[in-house]
Amino acid sequence: xxxxxxxxxxxxxxxxxxxxxxxxxxxxxxxxxxxxxxxxxxxxxxxxxxxxxxxxxxxxxxxxxxxxxxxxxxxxxxxxxxxxxxxxxxxxxxxxxxxxxxxxxxxxxxxxxxxxxxxxxxxxxxxxxxxxxxxxxxxxxxxxxxxxxxxxxxxxxxxxxxxxxxxxxxxxxxxxxxxxxxxxxxxxxxxxxxxxxxxxxxxxxxxxxxxxxxxxxxxxxxxxxxxxxxxxxxxxxxxxxxxxxxxxxxxxxxxxxxxxxxxxxxxxxxxxxxxxxxxxxxxxxxxxxxxxxxxxxxxxxxxxxxxxxxxxxxxxxxxxxxxxxxxxxxxxxxxxxxxxxxxxxxxxxxxxxxxxxxxxxxxxxxxxxxxxxxxxxxxxxxxxxxxxxxxxxxxx
Amino acid sequence: xxxxxxxxxxxxxxxxxxxxxxxxxxxxxxxxxxxxxxxxxxxxxxxxxxxxxxxxxxxxxxxxxxxxxxxxxxxxxxxxxxxxxxxxxxxxxxxxxxxxxxxxxxxxxxxxxxxxxxxxxxxxxxxxxxxxxxxxxxxxxxxxxxxxxxxxxxxxxxxxxxxxx
Numbered sequence: 179x180x181x182x183x184x185x186x187x188x189x190x191x192x193x194x195x196x197x198x199x200x201x202x203x204x205x206x207x208x209x210x211x212x213x214x215x216x217x218x219x220x221x222x223x224x225x226x227x228x229x230x231x232x233x234x235x236x237x238x239x240x241x242x243x244x245x246x247x248x249x250x251x252x253x254x255x256x257x258x259x260x261x262x263x264x265x266x267x268x269x270x271x272x273x274x275x276x277x278x279x280x281x282x283x284x285x286x287x288x289x290x291x292x293x294x295x296x297x298x299x300x301x302x303x304x305x306x307x308x309x310x311x312x313x314x315x316x317x318x319x320x321x322x323x324x325x326x327x328x329x330x331x332x333x334x335x336x337x338x339x340x341x342x343x344x345x346x347x348x349x350x351x352x353x354x355x356x357x358x359x360x361x362x363x364x365x366x367x368x369x370x371x372x373x374x375x376x377x378x379x380x381x382x383x384x385x386x387x388x389x390x391x392x393x394x395x396x397x398x399x400x401x402x403x404x405x406x407x408x409x410x411x412x413x414x415x416x417x418x419x420x421x422x423x424x425x426x427x428x429x430x431x432x433x434x435x436x437x438x439x440x441x442x443x444x445x446x447x448x449x450x451x452x453x454x455x456x457x458x459x460x461x462x463x464x465x466x467x468x469x470x471x472x473x474x475x476x477x478x479x480x481x482x483x484x485x486x487x488x489x490x491x492x493x494x495x496x497x498x499x500x501x502x503x504x505x506x507x508x509x510x511x512x513x514x515x516x517x518x519x520x521x522x523x524x525x526x527x528x529x530x531x532x533x534x535x536x537x538x539x540x541x542x543x544x545x546x547x548x549x550x551x552x553x554x555x556x557x558x559x560x561x562x563x564x565x566x567x568x569x570x571x572x573x574x
Numbered sequence: 575x576x577x578x579x580x581x582x583x584x585x586x587x588x589x590x591x592x593x594x595x596x597x598x599x600x601x602x603x604x605x606x607x608x609x610x611x612x613x614x615x616x617x618x619x620x621x622x623x624x625x626x627x628x629x630x631x632x633x634x635x636x637x638x639x640x641x642x643x644x645x646x647x648x649x650x651x652x653x654x655x656x657x658x659x660x661x662x663x664x665x666x667x668x669x670x671x672x673x674x675x676x677x678x679x680x681x682x683x684x685x686x687x688x689x690x691x692x693x694x695x696x697x698x699x700x701x702x703x704x705x706x707x708x709x710x711x712x713x714x715x716x717x718x719x720x721x722x723x724x725x726x727x728x729x730x731x732x733x734x735x736x737x738x739x
Contacts, residue, residue: 352634
């Protein structure tokens with residue numbers, strides 16, 4: 179980044195003698211806008227279409243397949259429609275807070291992208307406290323959701339908002355504690371530092387490093403689903419109980435903001451999992467060309483993230499919603515003690531094997547492969563029995 | 575230059591939000607304005623190159639304390655339509671306390687010799703904080719956690735009446 183800025187200053191694009199800080203601020207502003215416009219927003223859009231198709235497949239339906247090939251452009255149609263809709267503000271609503279709430283939710287969704295490690299060079303800011311930044315700014319969502327729930331002046335919204343806040347505040351604890359094992363093993367909070375401590379091969383990923391990190395990865399995934407208001411933890415907008423929860427009174431673009439943030443959060447969940455446990459962008463050194471390596475790393479990172487996103491779609495398609503008491507029981511009686519035990523266990527493990535235990539990595543990776551083999555066998559069995567050609571025929 | 579502009583923007587955000595917190599007639603507005611105050615303080619910490627403290631401020635104050643405050647305020651009855659104020663203390667005693675406290679603070683600010691650092695270079699603070707907490711200051715650190723444990727147990731005792739019977 180610094181060489182780029184120095185080159186820009188030297189090129190004379192900004193006039194005679196601009197200060198380094200000013201050019202750096204402009205460059206980072208532009209880079210942030212590009213990440214936001216080119217990656218974050220389209221991802222949130224495309225993932226709505228993908229998720230609807232995946233659910234439809236799980237529930238033996240067709241799903242959106244009219245706009246574009248296989249319905250791929252459905253998200254653009256939805257977005258355009260939402261822009262054209264009237265922006266309604268209920269007469270009894272608290273107008274200033276009602277207007278402010280979607281922006282806060284959007285802010286909490288956009289900020290983590292600034293520490294997103296897409297590849298070894300593609301990162302806006304490799305903060306020394308990157309992981310902490312990631313988890314703390316996502317906590318801003320709660321304020322926006324509570325604000326939306328209260329300002330709508332509607333009991334469904336309020337119940338949805340309060341449920342969401344209770345859920346996010348509770349699940350932040352196991353989510354935060356499951357990051358600790360990784361921090362203990364690497365001794366850094368920087369996103370790039372954590373990725374560089376892992377290898378490209380799966381047995382060098384932290385998920386297989388020792389039994390405790392494996393459990394921590396699962397706890398983090400469950401907590402992240404709960405924090406992102408995903409099924410089976412979608413109580414804040416339980417359609418069958420609360421209409422649309424905290425977003426009931428919203429319409430048009432403001433409604434879109436809430437749901438863009440929600441679907442975009444899937445990428446954040448995947449990125450956090452990938453960075454901490456799945457080896458991030460690590461790719462074997464096949465070329466000395468920096469650009470080629472960065473592209474390969476970018477692809478690796480995104481494939482891993484999409485794999486995690488895909489798993490969370492299956493979960494959403496298969497599991498029923500939990501009750502609020504089950505939600506709290508799961509968090510406080512199971513996940514919190516488990517993550518504390520994890521933390522102590524990892525501390526002991528690191529004290530015994532400060533450089534990690536290579537044998538354990540291979541053993542756990544083999545176990546993972548065995549589970550994957552059973553899973554693939556099952557999937558192949560179902561795919562053979564189903565009629566895929568029916569699903570892929572666009573004319574249905 | 576840039577840092578000065580950013581500092582004043584953050585200071586205006588912090589002080590302005592704090593004014594809303596204090597003077598707003600609507601308790602909910604006051605609570606939500608706390609967000610601006612906390613965020614302004616986060617920004618000032620970042621400006622002082624205290625990255626870890628800034629993130630913890632965000633995590634603890636915005637993610638925890640602010641949400642709990644909003645919860646408490648929302649569960650209060652009739653928050654929006656009446657002016658809720660503590661009537662047990664009148665206007666005159668409040669004014670006296672404000673003037674005395676403000677005077678003491680102004681005196682302290684006036685008498686302190688402020689050390690001006692030449693320039694702040696952002697450098698990692700996490701290692702230093704960790705070493706200080708688990709090295710020289712391990713006893714105060716553990717005592718502070720004991721206080722938190724006592725608070726936790728106290729909350730359980732207060733909220734669970736049936737446990738005593």
